[in-house]
Amino acid sequence: MRPPNLALWLRARMRPLAAMVGVCVALGAPLAYLHFGLRARCAQASAEAARIAFRVRQEGLSQDGLWRYGAPKLVEHLQAFHLGSAERIRIVDRFGLVFTAGEEPQGATVWGRAALLLADDSQSAVWVGLGARDVIVDGLVLLLVFAAVGAGLALLVTRLPVRSMERAGERILVLMGQSELARRAADLQEQERRRLARELHDGVGQALTGLRIHLQLAEHGDGKVLERAKGMVDDAIEEVRRSVADLGPSILDEIGLLEALRRYTLDFSERTGIPVELDLPAGDARLPTSLESACYRIVQEALSNTAKHAGASRVCLRVQIVSEHLRLEVSDDGQGFEPGAVDGQGLCNIAQRVSLQGGCLEIDTAPGRGCALRAELPLDVEGT
Amino acid sequence: MKSPSARWLYFAPLAVLLGASALCAWTLSVFLTGPVISQPELRPQRRVAEDALVLAGSGSNLPLTRLLAEAWGRRVYLHESIGSRGGVRAVRDGAIDLGLISRPLREEEQQGLVVWPYARVAVVIASGSSVPEQDFDEAGLAQLYSGVRRTWPDGTALRVVQRELGDSSHDAVERHWLRFAEASHEAYRRQRWRVVYADASMRAALLSERGSVGLFDQGAVRIEQLPLRIHRVEGVRPSPETLESGAYPFSKDLSMLSVGPPSDLARDFLGFIYSDRGRDLTRRAGYLPLERPAAERP
Secondary structure, rough: OOOOOHHHHHHHHHHHHHHHHHHHHHHHHHHHOOOOOOOOHHHHHHHHHHHHHHHHHHHHHHHOOOHHHHHHHHHHHHHHHOOOOOOOEEEEEEEEEEEEEEOOOOOOOEEEEOOOOOOEEEEEEEEEEEEEEHHHHHHHHHHHHHHHHHHHHHHHHHHHHHHHHHHHHHHHHHHHHHHHHHHHHHHHHHHHHHHHHHHHHHHHHHHHHHHHHHHHHOOOOOHHHHHHHHEEEEHHHHHHHHHHHOOOOOHHHHHHHHHHHHHHHHHHHHHHOOOOOEEOOOOOOOEEEEEEEEHHHHHHHHHHHHHHHHOOOOOOEEEEOOOOOOEEEEEEEOOOOOOOOOOOOHHHHHHHHHHOOOOEEEOOOOOOOOOEEEEEEEOOOOOO | OOHHHHHHHHHHHHHHHHHHHHHHHHHHHHHHHOOOOOOOOOOOOOOOOOOOOOEOOOOHHHHHHHHHHHHOOEEEEEEEOOOOHHHHHHHHHHOOOOOEEEOOOHHHHHHEEEEEHHHHHEEEEEEEEOOOOOEOOOOHHHHHOOOOOOOOOOOOEEEEEEEEEOOOOHHHHHOEEEEEEEEHHHHHHHHHOOEEEHHHHHHHHHHHOEEEEEEEHHHHHHHHHOOEEEEEEEEEEEOOOHHHOOOOOOEEEEEEEEOOOOOOOHHHHHHHHHHHHHHHHHHHHHOOOOOOHHOOOO
């Protein structure tokens, strides 16, 4: 059973969250800067307006109603010599605009207001305008910077958990694969047991039953029967020997993989009449037990397939130990087959054994061109 | 198909974006809103009785005008200084009967106004009475304003008091002495000296600050009997006579303004000013009386 795609599920839910994080980060600081920057500039403008209003009121009280005509001179003087930052000053009263001083600021202007508390007019006010272009430009620069930061954070918020989830998914798949392999190994063992039971029943069991019948007949004095019984005992011994050879591990423990392969191929040739050409490494280097057992089984299965299906006139067995791997090749000059068209139990068993060892299998065949089966198995079986 | 619990997630960024946009719009609308200028439905009105003559304008005109008004004997309401520009605007608005100016009208101000020049006053280099009398030439005065000279001969620290840019007294000197004009404008730019914007402030500074020096009106010094030292200019002492002869170079003309023909009351006051008595008063106050404009002569 394939596990649900958790990464895809998580990505679908993380995207809006990441977008929200990105938007918040991108807009939060620039907006706060813009708000408080403009607010500070507004407070500054209001403070300057209050200073101007105070001076205008002071002078206006002595001008007895003509303050609106005297104020421009005072304000221009204040602007020139005392209020360097007031870019634009406007004085308004109930009759409209009294006076405007200063050049029009470039771009946006923040305005501050202060009431001009003169006796004749409660609607009079001083407005001071300060340029806000620098605040807005700085806000836009911050927006660019924080947009990049927000995008990066959004990417991180999405990628990190999704990648973790992907890795967890991969791990789950590996664990499920290992579980599947274990199940297949158990199946393989079960198959081996059943085959062995079948062979003991069909071979040794039948021979012993026949032997018992012949021994009963021999009690009545039939000399020929004894001769046949002796032949049946010999057959049973041979059957037992072959079964033991099929089981393999005991012979591997005693003489190692390479010598076991030599004996098995010799026996194979005697039984089937198909000569086996051997290309084995020199010496008697010992390999891990499970690896030797797997190689032996793979060769057994491959040669059995060749004998049953290939119609080959000769077989070649090559074993090489290269670097950290053992390369095993069984090739024949038989009829071959269409790759993928054959899904027999033998090939399946071979593939499972190779997989259990953490190796890889290659089958090179085509109709009429023989078959070459190549397996590469790691020497460090425990590491796999 | 997304689960219902996860759907709100897709609206959250949109909500945040909308909220941020609203905050931004609110911020800009609050702080960038300037004054709303109403269309005037009313005009400033005279607030003095109809039988009084109301005058306002340049502070340079006030001492002589006050003297003449008192001698005229009728009700005159003389406002404190609102500057020549204020005088022009006020008379144009009808807030006063006659405006007072101490400089020529600018081109944009001339429309519809009648100028009545009535006195010429010497612009003098004045200082506190503790300062010994000096004789200034162009270089000497430029040294004062440029800060090269920092003390008086008796060792007192020298403090220049300047008027704002465009002041009529400064203009009167700058027309003749270009080096002084350069030094004065550089002092403005560097804000080297204290700058005052009214005659009253200049008067107070010269009287109260030891070692101070600035440009002032001789007539005001004489009428108000101010204890100020008036310095010579290239050996010439300022007076109506040296002013009339042209020996003393720095002067400014004091004028009154009316919108078109003046009212009867104003015409009567102007008649007094241009009368022999008025001219005599003017001369005795330290001013040089000027003739009635040719177009307005009877």
